[in-house]
Amino acid sequence: MLTALAWKNIWRSKRRSLIILAAITLGLWGGLVATGLTLGFTETYVNSAIDRDLTHLQIHTKAFKAEKLLADHLPQADSIAAVVRRIPAVVEASPRMIVGAMASSAASSAMVRLYGVDPEAERRVTTVLARVEEGVYLDSAGRMTVMIGETLGKKLSLKLRSKLVLSFQGMDGSIVYGAFRIAGLYRTESSVFDGSIVFVRREDLASLVGSGSIAHEIAVRLTGSDDVGRTVDTLRTLYPGLLVEGWKDLAPELRLTAESTQLMMSIFLGVTLFALLFGITNTMLMSVLDRVREFGVLMAVGMHRIRLFRLIIMETTLLSVTGALTGMLLGGVTVALLGRGGIDLAWFSQGLAYFGLPVMLYPVLPAYVYPELMGMVLVTAVVAAVYPALKAVRLKPAAAIRSYG
Numbered sequence: 001m002l003t004a005l006a007w008k009n010i011w012r013s014k015r016r017s018l019i020i021l022a023a024i025t026l027g028l029w030g031g032l033v034a035t036g037l038t039l040g041f042t043e044t045y046v047n048s049a050i051d052r053d054l055t056h057l058q059i060h061t062k063a064f065k066a067e068k069l070l071a072d073h074l075p076q077a078d079s080i081a082a083v084v085r086r087i088p089a090v091v092e093a094s095p096r097m098i099v100g101a102m103a104s105s106a107a108s109s110a111m112v113r114l115y116g117v118d119p120e121a122e123r124r125v126t127t128v129l130a131r132v133e134e135g136v137y138l139d140s141a142g143r144m145t146v147m148i149g150e151t152l153g154k155k156l157s158l159k160l161r162s163k164l165v166l167s168f169q170g171m172d173g174s175i176v177y178g179a180f181r182i183a184g185l186y187r188t189e190s191s192v193f194d195g196s197i198v199f200v201r202r203e204d205l206a207s208l209v210g211s212g213s214i215a216h217e218i219a220v221r222l223t224g225s226d227d228v229g230r231t232v233d234t235l236r237t238l239y240p241g242l243l244v245e246g247w248k249d250l251a252p253e254l255r256l257t258a259e260s261t262q263l264m265m266s267i268f269l270g271v272t273l274f275a276l277l278f279g280i281t282n283t284m285l286m287s288v289l290d291r292v293r294e295f296g297v298l299m300a301v302g303m304h305r306i307r308l309f310r311l312i313i314m315e316t317t318l319l320s321v322t323g324a325l326t327g328m329l330l331g332g333v334t335v336a337l338l339g340r341g342g343i344d345l346a347w348f349s350q351g352l353a354y355f356g357l358p359v360m361l362y363p364v365l366p367a368y369v370y371p372e373l374m375g376m377v378l379v380t381a382v383v384a385a386v387y388p389a390l391k392a393v394r395l396k397p398a399a400a401i402r403s404y405g
Contacts, residue, residue: 024323032331077215095215107157116205135184149194296400316385
């Protein structure tokens with residue numbers, strides 16, 4: 001009864017109601033699109049780092065994590081990787097040798113980080129294979145070949161099949177030199193990564209350092225990010241002496257970015273609703289002042305002030321929720337359409353690559369945004385209705401009736 005009456009009262013002044021509905025709809029539509037763009041940017045950034053080399057989780061010795069020394073390798077790394085692969089959520093586990101090296105060509109030299117990998121396993125934990133611009137991936141190349149980023153290739157004036165000399169420390173502490181041929185050139189979203197990471201076969205690197213089949217890191221790819229916590233707990237139980245870390249522990253800056261973005265977007269939507277609050281309050285106050293005599297008559301014939309207060313609250317809530325549902329529908333559809341094809345930021349590719357950001361942006365709105373936003377709308381509606389409702393219930397029936405009589 002009260003809800004039906006409130007709904008009818010909203011449309012007694014159609015122009016005024018439509019204006020505030022349009023303001024709420026457009027405000028929330030803009031807020032949701034901005035939220036979708038920002039959250040999509042953050043999600044794409046995190047996923048790019050995971051796909052590039054970070055993976056969902058990694059296993060190291062505690063000593064290697066602290067000092068990055070060649071001797072601090074994992075005990076029986078291949079056996080550990082075989083056990084990890086049997087965990088249901090694991091797609092692949094790739095053992096890696098990691099060595100700091102000096103890369104030299106006839107033109108120049110640069111400090112790099114060598115990843116000694118098993119090509120078949122590595123291609124299933126990262127997307128570098130899909131980023132090969134020239135040449136082939138390591139599993140299609142011969143021995144003593146490397147794959148480098150285009151940024152490093154330009155810096156050292158290297159091209160396909162050029163010779164690259166790598167120097168690094170061996171297991172006995174001596175300096176080892178190795179001559180490699182460029183098998184492939186890759187390009188990722190990160191120019192820093194492309195200019196510093198060199199991929200070689202693990203067996204080739206092991207033969208040069210004189211270490212045998214060792215690994216300093218096991219990179220693990222999972223079926224999804226939701227499985228990280230459970231898998232990390234499982235591996236920590238299996239290998240308490242090793243350091244098992246999920247991507248949030250490996251890259252705390254990514255975790256901070258993801259978490260702070262969600263908080264900032266909640267604040268942004270809150271500020272949007274706070275701005276709309278004044279418009280809603282003004283609209284409802286005008287509605288109350290237009291109906292002073294009506295409210296006086298209602299109270300004169302016995303309508304309780306609490307019931308009148310609830311009526312104003314209900315009118316405001318229905319008006320706000322209607323605008324919110326329309327705005328959320330439009331915002332959700334807009335973000336879905338933009339997310340399907342993505343937004344090409346190729347014009348800014350050079351600047352984005354410096355920060356490791358992708359050129360394709362896919363907006364996204366997680367499901368939790370909608371109930372959170374609806375809760376904020378309901379709170380805003382109640383707060384906006386309090387003053388007009390108090391104005392109505394404080395009217396004196398006799399004076400209210402005479403005011404228009």
